[in-house]
Amino acid sequence: MLSEQSAATVRATLPAVGAHLNEITERFYAGLFAARPDLLRDLFNRGNQAAGTQRRALAGSVAAFATYLLEHPDRRPDAMLARIAHKHASLGVAPEQYALVHEHLFAAIADVLGEAVTPEVAAAWDEVYWLMANALVALEKRLYEESREPGWRRWEVVERVPETREVVTLRLRPCDGGPVADARAGQYVSVRVQLPDGARQIRQYSLSGAPGSALRQISVKRVAGDGASPDGEVSAALHARVREGDVLELSAPYGDLVLGEVADRPLLLASAGIGVTPMVAMLAQLAADGHGGSVTVVHGDRSPATHALRAEQEMYAGKLADSVVRFWYEEGAADGEHGEHGVGRVDLAGVVVAPGTRAYLCGPLGFMRGVRGRLLEAGVAASDIHYEVFGPDLWLGQEG
Structure with missing residues (x-):
């Protein structure tokens, strides 16, 4: 998959790039959100950004993908890519956004590594990026095509069941009266919630009801925040504000943790x-x-x-x-x-x-x-x- 020339360059520079990936991804997100504040407001999880977990996940995925290409030149890490693709599809990520990410990611690499980013180094890592990005675009395209509920759909809360002091179950039916597409046991949906500051934040919640039901069911744990950060802001809003008769926006079901063909195996x-x-x-x-x-x-x-x-x-x-x-x-x-x-x-x-x-x-x-x-x-x-x-x-x- 990776050309021999680029593989040699990536192998030689991976230790240096890997050692600075956290700094690179920090600058990447800073540049991206400065240029497109709407992405932080309406797409990226503000709690994960504040905690730095999204930054570490991006750094880990780039390093893991590059390492895999070097160690398995004739294969690709499909399990990792599938997991990312399902999450992206649940968020509605579009192919053109990969070019935007590329622009700001490589600007961050140049800022952090400086003169070490020769044209040869830039070309090699550019190849790594687009191998990963194009694989994700293809996987996400297939997921969108297979989905029977494309885009965001409005769902009415028909029942709210307190499970514990921290967990509430919400049962929902589509507002348009249309059919509920089958979901596979283990999958999740994204829920988009408008917060008091106008942001439309998205979180994923596993479907906790029996597959095949005419309703969607999610069980939401209230995440304790400190009030100074956005951590837990969506779960807190769902617990505090959402009651029977209210309407939420949900994505189609996604997620690769599914039973599959298990026959009668243990x-x-x-x-x-x-x-x-x-x-x-x-x-x-x-x-x-x-x-x-x-x-x-x-x-x-x-x-x-x-x-x-x-x-x-x-x-x-x-x-x-x-x-x-x-x-x-x-x-x-x-x-x-x-x-x-x-x-x-x-x-x-x-x-x-x-x-x-x-x-x-x-x-x-x-x-x-x-x-x-x-x-x-x-x-x-x-x-x-x-x-x-x-x-x-x-x-x-x-x-x-």
């Missing part, structure tokens, strides 16, 4: 906190399909009182032919209809992992790294471990 669904949402949808799908293989449900939370959608987890697991449910709570335990409950953080030491298991993970990065490590030790293939990150993906490059 599955493990591991979640922590609000990471439970896509797992509930997967359990609902498995129950509806009459999945005959073993299903192990693992979840960790602060306490039984903060465990959202617990009843749904237990209900759907109880409908399966062969299921085991294990919950861990850092503060106390609780009796349940199914499975066992432990005190502390999730510990897979006592969980039986059947040969041929496929695993799906969702929760904080530390939780997922720990679970993935234990699964690999138990003999689960890296390609059979799939994950979802809420927010910018700081765990790039995992092909499994």
Whole structure:
């Protein structure tokens, strides 16, 4: 994919570029938002920008893509690209925006690296950028074409259900009365909310209802902000302002953490906190399909009182032919209809992992790294471990 001449140049300059990527991406975003403040107001997550997580995710994706091209010259990191493409499609990213990103990204590279950016170096990294950008444009084009709900659509809130003090479930139906396109268990939608300052901020929320329903269902955790930063501004607005009869703008469903063809193979669904949402949808799908293989449900939370959608987890697991449910709570335990409950953080030491298991993970990065490590030790293939990150993906490059 990468020409031999450019590969040699990228290999020689990758350490220097990689060492300055955080500074480069910081200047990139500063230049981009100075030229196009509307992008920060209406497209990019202001909370992630303030925290620096989007900057680190961009730096990580560029470095991971360049490294992959050098190590696997005849392939490309499809898992990483697919994850980015789904997120971009949910935001409505357009092909022409890649040229804008290129302009400001390469201006930032020149500013930071100065005379080290020779014409040869610039040409090599330009090739890397457009290989990645064109691959994403093609993937996003296909996603847009496959979507049965193109663009933004208005949805009425028909029910609001408090799950815990921090989590509320919203059930919505399309205002136009049209059909609800099928969503795959594990996918998410983007929700666009107008805030008091006029910004129209976008956040992604996993669909927590059973696939095939005439309604869309999302479960929103209120993110605690400090009031001085935009972190949590959308979830706070949804909790404080949205009631039955209100209207929200939603994208079509996207996301690559989906069950796929699982036949009756053994599955493990591991979640922590609000990471439970896509797992509930997967359990609902498995129950509806009459999945005959073993299903192990693992979840960790602060306490039984903060465990959202617990009843749904237990209900759907109880409908399966062969299921085991294990919950861990850092503060106390609780009796349940199914499975066992432990005190502390999730510990897979006592969980039986059947040969041929496929695993799906969702929760904080530390939780997922720990679970993935234990699964690999138990003999689960890296390609059979799939994950979802809420927010910018700081765990790039995992092909499994």
